Amino acid sequence: MFKLPRNNLNVEYKGQRIEDVATKIGSLFGEEGKRIGEKIDRATKKVTIKIED
Secondary structure (H helix, E strand, O other), X not given: OEEOOOOOOEXXXXXXXXOOHHHXXXXXXXXXXXXXXXXXXXXXXXXXXXXXX
């Protein structure tokens, strides 16, 4: 189920919202990974993945 939020690629799980997911995951791989994650977040603006049990 997709929901249109105000920010970039986000994940909502059990009511907890995590914003700019691609940037955060990319930062695990250093500065280049963070830059790639930021590009993904810009390209996926207003997309939220809502995970329900």
